[in-house]
Amino acid sequence: MSEPTDEAVLGDLAETDILARIFPRLPGAAAAIVGPGDDAAVIAAADGRFVVTTDMMIHGPDFRLAWSTPYELGWKAAATNLSDVAAMGARPSALVVALAAPADWPVAAVESFADGLREACDALAPGCGVVGGDLSVSPVLTIAITAFGDLEGRTPVLRSGARDGDVVAHAGRRGAAARGLRLLFTEGVDADGHPDAERTARLRREQPLALAAQLAPEPPISSGVDAATAGATAMLDVSDGLARDARRIAEASGVRIDFDSAALGDDPVFALGGGEDHGLLATFPPGAPIPDGFRVLGLVVDGAGVSLDGKAIDPAGWDPYSGWDGSAG
Incomplete structure (x- = not known):
């Protein structure tokens, strides 16, 4: 990760000057025929189809600058979108990034944000890169990313394909990001409950792995193609809580997802309620080989909703309009 180059803020420079600083830091995309510089990019889609998804991160409901560094914001923005592509069984190929930031935000912060994007793509989805985007000014820091993926001839994996008797399995961490979020809300705040950078810095020293799981998650992107x-x-990205997202598969498929408490580990509350690890939840036909990296957590059964050891549960997790509604957050 590069160190800041100077103390300039966005309001000191023209858009072209800012772009000139960040373009060299952004990852190139192997699928790009025409990359940044024209009115639009041109991306190869040899399959004849492509997967596309978009996601926003807004200061306040989605992140706090007292908790996240610009580098972590770039990493997380890339990781969350790459995971959505992977959940369709596609290989991520390109990102389009829009950033609206206050005029007094340091140019060095934008450079660090670009570094986070690049290093996340390099680590999680080699060959995927940034092919364009937009810069604007806003009093609220806002990040929007559109991600593209290549199905490479495979049929997309939807949420609606789970069937009675299928095996339910998950790839990635379960509950680690929720633990990190709880630490931030309980120990990364001042006496009035406001996010505090100094206390967060102490947490980074004392609980580095827990905070990293929340602020810079490492989803198992390649596991999407494997699945x-x-x-x-059926498959989806677990972004809002394992139980809440399992209910989405259950509703789309007209089945019930029954989790085995013994498979969830020592703390099923965090495992079921936490979601920002951005793991992949998938169902497989009986007898099908379960790919490396996936752990069997339960079964698809006749019925509706989500259950734990056969007993119906009310899924907790994240809702953008009401926040966390469970004890994991």
Whole structure:
């Protein structure tokens, strides 16, 4: 990660000058025929189809600058979108990034944000890169990313394909990001409950892994292709809580997802309620090989909703309009 180059803020420079600083830091995309510099990019889609998704991160409901560094924001913005592409069984190919920031935000922060984007793509989805985007001014720091993916001839894996008797499995961490979020809300705040950078810095020293899981998650992006190749019948990115997102598969497929408490580990509350690890939840036909990296957590059964050891549960998790509604957050 590069160190800040100077103390300039966005309001000191023209847009072209800012772009000239960040373009060299952004990852190139192997699928790009025409990259940044024209009115639009041109991306190869040899499959004849492509997967596309978009997501926003807004200061306040989605992150706090007292908790997250610009580098972490770039990493997380890339990781969350790459995971959505992977959940369709596609390989991420390109990102389009829009950033609206206050005029007094340091140019060095934008450079660090670009570094986070680049290093996340390099680590999680080699070959995927930034092919364009937009810069604007806003009193509220806002990040919007559109991600593209290549199905490479595979059928997309939808939420609606789970069937009675399928095996439910998950790839990635479960509950680590929720633990990090709880630490931030309980120990990364001042006496009035406001996010505090100094207390967060102490947490970074004392609980580095827990905070990293929340602020810079590492989703198992390659596991999406592995699951599709193994015959996954349904799949999604676990962003809002394992139980809440499992209910989405259950509703789309007209089935019930029954979790086995013994498979969830020592703390099923965090495992079921936490979601920002951005793991992949998938269902597989009975007898199908379960890809490396996935752990069996339960079964698809006849019925509706989500259950734990056969007993119906009310899924907790994240809702953008009401926040966390469970004890994991």
